[in-house]
Amino acid sequence: MARRRTGVLAAGTLAVGAIALGSAVYAVSPGFTDDRSADLAAAINPAKPKNVILLIGDGTDDSIITAARNYELGAKGRFALDELPFTGAMTTFGLKTGPNPDDYPINYVSDSAPTASGWSTGKKTVDSRLSQGPSSGDTVPGEDYETVLEKYKKQGKRTGNVSTAEITDATPAAAAAHINLRACQGPTDMASCPTAKKSAGGKGSVAEQLVDNKIDVILGGGLNRYNQTTDAGPSVLSYAQSAHKYQVIKDKTALSGVDTLANGPILGLFSGGNMTPKYKPLTATPAGAGGPDTTCQTADRGTQPSLADMTDKAIKLLDNDKGFFLQVESAMVDKQEHASDLCGAIGDVLELDKALKVAQAYQAKHPDTLIIVTGDHAHSTQIVGNGGSTTDATGATGGKATATVKTADGDPMTVAYSTSNPGGSQSHTGAQIRVAASGPQAANVTGTIDQTDLFATMLGRTPSRLPTGPTAPAPTAKPAAPVVALVADSRISAKQLRKPGLRVSTNVAGATSVKVSLVKGSRTVATKTVGRYGATVHLKVKSGVKGALKVVVTAKGPGGTKTRTTTVTVTR
Template sequence: MAALAATATLGVTAATAGTGGPALRADSGFTEDRSADLAKAIDPAKPKNVILIIGDGMDDSIITAARNYTYGAGGRFPALDSLPFTGAMTTYGLKVGAGPDYPIAYVSDSAPTASGWSTGKKTVDSRLSQGPSAASNIPGENYETVLEKYQTQGKLVGNISTAEITDATPAAAASHISQRACQGPTDMTACAVEKKSATPAGLGSIAEQLVDHKIDVLMGGGKNRFVQATDAGPTVLDSAATKGYRLVEDSSQMNAVTSLEGGPVLGLFAPANMTTRFAPMVATATGAGGPYASCANADRGDQPDFSRMTRKAIELLDNDKGFFLQAESAMVDKQEHSADICGAIGDVVELDEAVQEALNFQADNPDTLILVTADHGHSTQIIPAAANAKLSTTLMTADGDPMTVGYSTAEAGQSQSHTGTQVRVAASGPQGANVTGVIDQTDLFATLLGRTPSELPPGEPAPSTPLKPAVQVAAATSVKASSLRNGLAVSVAASGAKKVTVTLSNHGRVLVTRALYSNGGDALLKTAQKVSGTLVVKVVATGDGGSATDTRNVRTTS
């Protein structure tokens, strides 16, 4: 893993997170020059595997709000904020017109923005991997996508989302249609000339096209689109079965699939969009929440979360020829439309966990390129007070201080709108340096496919002695013995490690052991065993440069 913090001294303090547990607050400054670390992270080779992770509507404002809530103003997301190469990406699109010079659309929806990186070309609102035209009801030219190109090369491909898998962002990867609303066979009113039963025959609805592509791993919500009858009679699910797809509908069924030898996988985990991590907290004109408000977990049943979907997709796609995976944390956008800050924050946190899954794979497969970005900006703003916005919500952050977020692009009960701001793009791995500076979405197309490698200038040889790991743990100073059934929350920060373990002991007896990510993370140490006196939290980080240990004593109370 190419993390810039590899040689930095860790400095962390415990803070009270909005979710009720300790968080890590990273020192906001650093003392050592990082140029050498950046130079080591540059690799001009074409990647073998490509993982593109999308936060729909995830601009810097919602990233900052989610970071403040989860880790504090001086904190950092363990995975998202560790990627060595970061830049800004413009998101504008086009408007219909006579052409060939189409008017600019400064604020775009997810269809043309996702089509931008999928095809390398600009298009108009609602259009998926299809070029602009004189009017919205006139289809444009179909453009070949990154996913389709990789399929032609013989690579395995995956496409997952927490929204309906037929929604605009996942649809742009492997469908071509003039209206994003034409998701299922009975949704084709606006796309009549593109139906399979049209003359000449079209490609059909988005659901039909995704199945026809025989994408190796296709998972998300949107089952309602696949149970619709096609023009030929059978449902899209029936068609998927004839193409060898195996249907999985919950976490247990997904986990039971261990390879693609039995055929491609179609995961449909909800009738429409999947459930968010946090229950909604919708902004109001008078201000929702309060200075002590926090987000509550939602009941997700047996739906897999985004990081588990990502881990399973990588596990299934991993092969000698390489793979391409597009993974979308979609509910950032959906909940911002609803002015629901908790729902949006939860999906940013889940995106960070999915990025960590990708980084874990990259640690053993350094020929993997990881790209993380958004399709467009959105309406969430961190503001001084409720009076500064039409609608607002206040939450207590990990700093223990209140944060107010506002929404002003629509009134209460209406959908908040996208914005035309540039968005973050970050990368790690081969050719990841191509995202630095200010780029456009269409520039990602060539990076996703692999550019012609350049030659690096000669430099000093890399040091042969591995750096010694560094580690630090944060935990509460006291805990009720009876509450340990629910878990003692601890947070660990590590660098230079390949393996990190944390144990909880009492009077020399180990109660529980947990393995963490190579850069640490959060854990709940649960035990039903009887305890008394002082608990010892011990974390050990081991790597090529040796090992490091840190401990914390936690007093138990009755």
Template sequence: MKRRSLPALAAGTAAVLAVGIAAANAVPIGFGEDRSAELAKQIDPSKPKNVILIIGDGMDDSMITAARNYDLGANGRFAGLDNLAFTGAMTTHGLKAGTAPDYPIAYVSDSAPTASGWSSGKKTIDSRISQGPSEALNIAGEDYKTVLEYFKEAGKPVGNVSTAALTDATPGAAGAHINARACQGPRNMDATGANNCTPTKKSEGGKGSIAEQLVDNEIDVLIGGGYDRFAQATDAGPSVIDYATATYGYDLVRTAGELDAVTSIDDGPVLGLFAPENMTPMYQPFLATAAGSGGANTTCQASDRGTQPDLSSMTKKAIELLDNDDGFFLQTESAMIDKQEHAIDICGAIGDLVELNETVEVALEYQAENPDTLIIVTGDHAHSTQIVGGAGQGTQTATVRTADGDPMTVAYSTGVGGSNHTGAQIRVAASGPQAANVTGVIDQTDLFNTMMGRTPSTLPTDPAPTVTVTATPTQSPTPTPTPQPTSTPAPQPSSKPAVQVAAPKTVARGERAWIAVAAGDADTVKVVLIQGKNRITRTLKAAGGTFRLPALRAGSARVKVIAKGEGGTTKVKEAIRIR
């Protein structure tokens, strides 16, 4: 792709910074050149070595748009989520209990059958965890082997990360099989009705609860919430935690610091349990109301998360621990999008979606050094969050001020005092080997075959150009002159990337200012924000772009821009004072 000259681009990006967000929104959306050749270069039919599946529970296009508007503005684009090469739509319907083989269709599903769909490649019924349908909810179906289990069986390390309890439906479906998602711990197995899992108890000869099965599958990196489920006593007496550490040598970690200290899984798997149930969202709750909450000046406020790690740091650590020469599988879930949508909490849902984007950036950074890695990003089902024209246009509404400085109202109308799933198709996006299989409209069960590695196809090649020579009938052909030797010009060395950065020297505490970067002759451009021990990394386009600072505490911070190209690497550093 033709690169614009650095001075022209630098002038444009500096102007963006100078006039603030309004100018950033004035940047034309779209591309000046056809992208077909660039996109074609990213089609890779080979089987992936590593698979990173990133799930936003309840993440549909409406929720993605609301989070983007709030965090970046209407013309913004998430550096991770919106920067994957291939995008498609995905259907999420499931089945209802009934008589085989004609099970009725469930047009709106919960997280159990949807997660089971991509995990196993097969449809099932609500509340079912990687197990086939049956005539009643409390009657077990056939166990369906999952992608995680296939990788583990092949001797490759596997990981399962979530901001929910690890025994919840989405992480549970990756490595457990049970008729009811409610049977999360050993003490949850004797419920009556549809949630009865008594035949699956270990004391009855079954595989046990979801917590026990996740441990028995020896998942190498198992980190998230749900301590209270693993602390339950097993039928044999000891807790699931005691069973995990004594039987399989799991290393139990409870804080972000303890997780940071883990450097290898060579001596045994790691079990990280950072909250009793679900982990704390990025933002404090801000609930919609029937009268309409919030207004033009309402913003989301940061939560106190104590010693809990966030999703991107958990995912980064998981990748570091799983990385090896043979390949790995990792599922990581941003779970609180869905749970805060159920609670009509717009700020909680926005925060977890922003964290999902940061997690995608972590995966893309790894993929840049390991191109045989497939990244898939999607949700499990749609939700009812809708962006509307104003208060009163929904059963409950909430209004917040976006990055544009304008009010945005969201509505919840599928329940009174809560919100529910919907049956709409959702976004799926991917990058890496076989990522092109997510384009068009697919079903979530199709993801199973892509993650397992489809039989590679052969890409078409352009035929050699045909040259036709026409001789004049009455003349002899002109003899071809003997080529004369010529000197071959010496290859010219590539120039190191040129970089210009426009950054404010001083910002107010909590202010979310913009940084503009212009680059020339670069293949990759990254921005690293450093304040104390905290580091945030963003990947920009090869020509640069803009990066919005998060709310920073008082003190000093550093911005480092790293541009890499054929000619080498250029680094530019800027200091920012936060007052």
């Protein structure tokens, strides 16, 4: 329900429920009062992780997270990624090529290739280079650096690589490919990487290297790269099937039908290039696109699965006694930011959050799983105060191009893009970005770290010893209770309660069933069952109800039942 400035829903009327996982309260509502020190201490687990799920929002910094949160949930809402117990800041700088291998210049604004290579290998490199060290020039190959995925593969763990971009794009490529330029994605794209060609004795294009690394589950876009002809003759797709027994799938129906790796690894390619973002574009303009009543429209993604669908299937296929490593990328945040497309970018932050909820549901049953959520670099999106791109009364400018949408609060939000002139590709920025985690060794992301530090954390650092004594947290391996977030309007008229109804937004992880109810005294006057990750619903009551009502969210899961409540007042 849109907030009305002159109606019963005033500026401060959204009630935000606390977030809990087991006994620990993590995310907090504005104005929280309880000290959280003991709860956070209880969440620390120094053990090495058995499973690692790394979720990447390409180009996802705090600015686009805030814009997406405002739009989808309102200013007082919280994403699941906001609720993780340990949060830090992460630097993303890289290097430049140069003649002195002992002193390569610093590159303060990097692209996705060296940043993804940073967490994959624990080492810095130069723009456009994939898991390969710096050198004297772009076309001069550097030293290949072993990646987390490759190390876990050697340990006998299963591995997975999921992206909404071409799976040969920089971020997914860095997990298991080594090449001097990211553009060398397929065997016919190798003009700038001649020594890497298989016919020249190299490892081949990115597409070839990903399947040669025998990744158990590969899901994303990029079919056109795999249809390219190899130096030896057949296409990469045919080579993957004949040489490595890959099962090839091309739509969400086929994906849902795969339930085992017994017949070979999985290669899912769901579009020729990048996959389709959640929302249709809203592209910023100098005059200001959109307006105070503009909302984002859902795009037709045809037979493509969602990022959450791919994440869920990958986890189910990778789950085994030895453990697994899975990298998941919501890639279209970055690509739509380059295009000054506000709706496209914020929609795929939501897609990242939904994928995180899938990972959290698995972690609830498997507490030896480390989940990390972060980006690769900052970007150009900025929330600005005025509603257009011209100078306002204070002298502030909105930006070279802007777009405005109506948020979940019912108010307009304007976002500016200024790193390129209108019509050009917006650029990355060099700011530090958010990193957050839960599970074994998750506390290592706190403070200010560099993205290369994730390498050792994902592989598992030597466990430290926690303090002992009566205040020390007791270790636990039992499944955690569900995580429940609740946002609801705290006042509503009886007329509005009849239609459109009370808006209730829930975010849930670790549950198998979720029910949202509206209770008057001991009587339930409205109820809805929603999906296990929660949803936004409208609870309607025909007539005869006024005064105080209670909103109750009940989430049941392997770790028990969690109930979250808030109060709403019905006026005449």
